[in-house]
Amino acid sequence: MRSTGSPRTASPRRGARIGALAAALAGVVALAGCGASASTSTTPSGSGSATFKPAGQKDGAQITVWADSTRLPSVQAYQKSHPDVKMKIVTYDGGADGSTYLQTKVQLFDRTGSGWPDVVFGSPTDVTWASAPTKPGAKPFAAPLDQSLVPQATLAGFAKGSLAPCQFNGHTYCMRNDIAQVVLWYNKTLMDKWGYQVPTTWDQYEALGEKVAKEHPGYLVGSVGDTNSQESYFWSSQCPAFQSTGPNSLRVALKDPKCTRMSTLLDKLIAAKAVSTEGFFSQGFAKSSGSKVLMAYGPSWYGQYLFKAAFNTPAKQMAASAPLTWPGETTPSTGNVGGGVWMVSSHSANLKASTDLVTWLTTSNDNQAAAPTYPAYAPAATAWLANPANRDYFATDVSGPFQQAANEVWTGWSNTKFSDATAWSSVVLPALTAGKTLTATLPAWQSAISDEAKADGYQVTNQ
Amino acid sequence: MTLLETRPVSLPARRRGHTPRRRAGGRAGYFFVAGYTLLLLAFGVFPTCYAFYLAFTNDRGQFTGINQFTKVARDYRFVPAFSHVLVYLALWLVTLVVLTVLVAVVLRGRVRPGVSALFRFLYYIPGALAGVASVLVWLFMLDPDVSPVSWLLSALGMHSFAAVLAPGNLPWIFMLIAFWTGAGGWMVVMYGALNNIPDEVLEAARMDGAGPWRTAWYVQIPMIRQWIAYMTILAFAGGTQLFVEPQLLQTASLGRVSPTWSPNQLAYVYAFQQGDFNGAAAISVFLLVLGLLCAGLLVARSNMFTLDEK
Numbered sequence: 001m002r003s004t005g006s007p008r009t010a011s012p013r014r015g016a017r018i019g020a021l022a023a024a025l026a027g028v029v030a031l032a033g034c035g036a037s038a039s040t041s042t043t044p045s046g047s048g049s050a051t052f053k054p055a056g057q058k059d060g061a062q063i064t065v066w067a068d069s070t071r072l073p074s075v076q077a078y079q080k081s082h083p084d085v086k087m088k089i090v091t092y093d094g095g096a097d098g099s100t101y102l103q104t105k106v107q108l109f110d111r112t113g114s115g116w117p118d119v120v121f122g123s124p125t126d127v128t129w130a131s132a133p134t135k136p137g138a139k140p141f142a143a144p145l146d147q148s149l150v151p152q153a154t155l156a157g158f159a160k161g162s163l164a165p166c167q168f169n170g171h172t173y174c175m176r177n178d179i180a181q182v183v184l185w186y187n188k189t190l191m192d193k194w195g196y197q198v199p200t201t202w203d204q205y206e207a208l209g210e211k212v213a214k215e216h217p218g219y220l221v222g223s224v225g226d227t228n229s230q231e232s233y234f235w236s237s238q239c240p241a242f243q244s245t246g247p248n249s250l251r252v253a254l255k256d257p258k259c260t261r262m263s264t265l266l267d268k269l270i271a272a273k274a275v276s277t278e279g280f281f282s283q284g285f286a287k288s289s290g291s292k293v294l295m296a297y298g299p300s301w302y303g304q305y306l307f308k309a310a311f312n313t314p315a316k317q318m319a320a321s322a323p324l325t326w327p328g329e330t331t332p333s334t335g336n337v338g339g340g341v342w343m344v345s346s347h348s349a350n351l352k353a354s355t356d357l358v359t360w361l362t363t364s365n366d367n368q369a370a371a372p373t374y375p376a377y378a379p380a381a382t383a384w385l386a387n388p389a390n391r392d393y394f395a396t397d398v399s400g401p402f403q404q405a406a407n408e409v410w411t412g413w414s415n416t417k418f419s420d421a422t423a424w425s426s427v428v429l430p431a432l433t434a435g436k437t438l439t440a441t442l443p444a445w446q447s448a449i450s451d452e453a454k455a456d457g458y459q460v461t462n463q
Numbered sequence: 464m465t466l467l468e469t470r471p472v473s474l475p476a477r478r479r480g481h482t483p484r485r486r487a488g489g490r491a492g493y494f495f496v497a498g499y500t501l502l503l504l505a506f507g508v509f510p511t512c513y514a515f516y517l518a519f520t521n522d523r524g525q526f527t528g529i530n531q532f533t534k535v536a537r538d539y540r541f542v543p544a545f546s547h548v549l550v551y552l553a554l555w556l557v558t559l560v561v562l563t564v565l566v567a568v569v570l571r572g573r574v575r576p577g578v579s580a581l582f583r584f585l586y587y588i589p590g591a592l593a594g595v596a597s598v599l600v601w602l603f604m605l606d607p608d609v610s611p612v613s614w615l616l617s618a619l620g621m622h623s624f625a626a627v628l629a630p631g632n633l634p635w636i637f638m639l640i641a642f643w644t645g646a647g648g649w650m651v652v653m654y655g656a657l658n659n660i661p662d663e664v665l666e667a668a669r670m671d672g673a674g675p676w677r678t679a680w681y682v683q684i685p686m687i688r689q690w691i692a693y694m695t696i697l698a699f700a701g702g703t704q705l706f707v708e709p710q711l712l713q714t715a716s717l718g719r720v721s722p723t724w725s726p727n728q729l730a731y732v733y734a735f736q737q738g739d740f741n742g743a744a745a746i747s748v749f750l751l752v753l754g755l756l757c758a759g760l761l762v763a764r765s766n767m768f769t770l771d772e773k
Contacts, residue, residue: 103735107738226717227718282625282717284608284623426718429718429719430719433623433625433626434629454539
């Protein structure tokens with residue numbers, strides 16, 4: 001996801017440091033671009049929205065593509081293999097870290113009546129507004145792809161539930177590029193050296209964390225300080241923080257035992273200094289503590305983009321294990337930290353070329369086998385896991401844990417019109433930095449989410 | 464200095480009509496202000512009128528009275544945003560007025576002219592940086608990992624960028640940035656204002672036995688009162704519009720700063736995330752009224768538009 005080598009390299013020279021800070025910022029922005037919520041069990045409301053009326057089509061018209069820097073090479077590869085398609089490629093932030101650049105621009109294009117890009121990469125949050133008109137009389141930005149644009153057979157090939165964030169009113173408005181299922185990462189070399197068992201339950205995780213804090217102070221079993229840590233921990237804990245209960249109603253109930261079980265567990269480990277309140281991606285973390293991360297509960301892209309690129313952990317040390325379970329649960333549930341989507345503009349004058357590009361980007365092995373992150377399209381995911389570039393770095397085979405976790409993403413953490421990162425980053429993280437506990441911060445987090453939801457027109461229940 | 468010299472130019476306007484020669488000067492005056500007036504109409508007056516139109520209508524163009532105003536005032540982010548910016552303004556205006564006047568007085572009276580010119584130049588340099596660039600400078604200054612003054616941040620108990628950006632520190636941080644970029648220019652202006660005080664007046668004060676500080680307090684500062692009021696009005700108006708600094712800090716801190724920290728950011732969110740241009744316009748009208756109230760108060764109290772009795 002980082003386009004410019006390793007931004008976190010520690011360097012004594014100020015210039016390099018400045019570059020590193022800038023690149024690190026850009027890198028994290030790109031990474032968390034994946035950082036938005038995913039699956040909603042969107043119930044087709046049966047409102048049978050009017051049939052999609054395309055704009056006037058023009059064969060061979062140039063298409064404008066907006067992609068983030070991570071997916072730019074894929075778009076360029078398509079251009080190279082399809083030289084007859086006229087394309088204009090624009091790089092933008094891709095909706096990273098709750099950025100609303102795309103939404104801002106589309107609002108303006110809807111007012112001026114021109115300028116829309118034909119194909120965009122975005123976050124699942126973007127689909128919530130793109131599938132509806134931005135103002136009375138406007139056409140929703142995203143074209144319904146299931147309406148004679150993409151064959152049903154293709155849509156059926158995506159991983160279970162991975163297209164849920166794309167579905168509104170019974171139509172599919174995007175194609176999922178990648179998913180970011182949360183797994184347990186651990187440093188196998190250190191675990192073996194110290195004779196530790198890899199935990200399979202949260203109880204074992206907590207016990208091991210306290211043991212590590214005593215026996216090897218300074219070593220970490222996780223961090224809660226990133227903009228997307230809540231998706232790793234609270235989503236996995238099935239905490240009803242963003243639970244859609246209807247088309248415009250949301251359940252935000254952080255007093256639920258499924259939230260407090262996670263916050264009390266983390267509070268103990270934070271107090272023991274086994275879990276850091278500084279983000280893995282915060283400036284300086286890689287240098288100061290990157291080599292002291294024994295375990296991390298996080299998305300499938302941590303392997304390449306956190307351990308390999310940011311922490312420079314040597315090859316054949318890191319391994320992944322399946323999601324952890326709570327007492328009394330047989331099948332674990334896990335979180336999801338990102339996974340972008342591709343949308344086609346309903347204003348495009350060349351829907352054929354636009355749809356073809358999006359289909360190629362999300363489903364072709366040519367592109368996805370070497371993609372930066374785990375593909376949402378199941379056959380492509382198999383090809384991705386078979387690619388040595390995606391597996392050679394790890395100490396053990398990650399295919400099993402990855403495939404298992406991909407099917408265990410909890411569907412109760414819904415995709416909302418607002419980013420799930422804002423309240424966490426601007427309310428919870430500053431409180432943790434100031435020394436408050438997570439459990440004590442849950443009420444403030446709940447009211448921040450509820451306020452945001454109400455401002456976006458949701459009916460909120462806190463029960 | 465230049466600002467001072469423009470003042471006499473405005474005087475003939477008042478005496479216009481007394482003699483034909485004056486009127487000719489007046490015509491040239493119109494010509495000179497025409498460019499500014501056109502731009503003011505296009506980018507100042509017209510957008511303001513448009514904002515008023517939007518603030519009193521809804522997205523279908525129907526007149527809605529004060530509904531937009533009550534809607535945004537009831538928003539849960541409205542009160543925090545305005546209180547943030549008021550705390551910031553209190554810090555910024557006090558620091559600005561006290562320190563710029565103090566520095567100008569010292570440079571004018573207690574420092575040799577050559578040294579004084581050098582200092583005025585040095586103070587002015589940061590102002591040459593555009594807003595965004597100056598925020599970037601401060602991002603490095605405030606991050607203990609790269610800051611040249613990380614020892615100072617550590618001494619204050621702040622060991623990480625996240626700790627520096629604690630919510631209570633933000634008004635101070637924005638005050639520092641604003642002072643660093645804005646105060647230098649005002650020091651030069653205040654120095655110029657002090658320069659305009661006739662030497663005879665200062666000499667008279669000296670002969671009456673006033674020391675440098677008494678002269679400053681009883682003679683110099685009262686005589687540049689209008690300039691201080693002018694600076695305060697502009698700084699107040701600029702301060703209420705705080706946007707670039709919190710917006711950039713919000714991005715650079717990966718979201719630790721609220722995206723609606725200041726009223727202007729809230730208006731931005733209204734317009735470009737919620738697609739509610741009418742609500743955004745209502746917030747901008749609130750800001751305008753606030754700025755006008757402050758300006759009106761200061762103009763009345765400082766007799767700014769009363770011309771020197773000649």
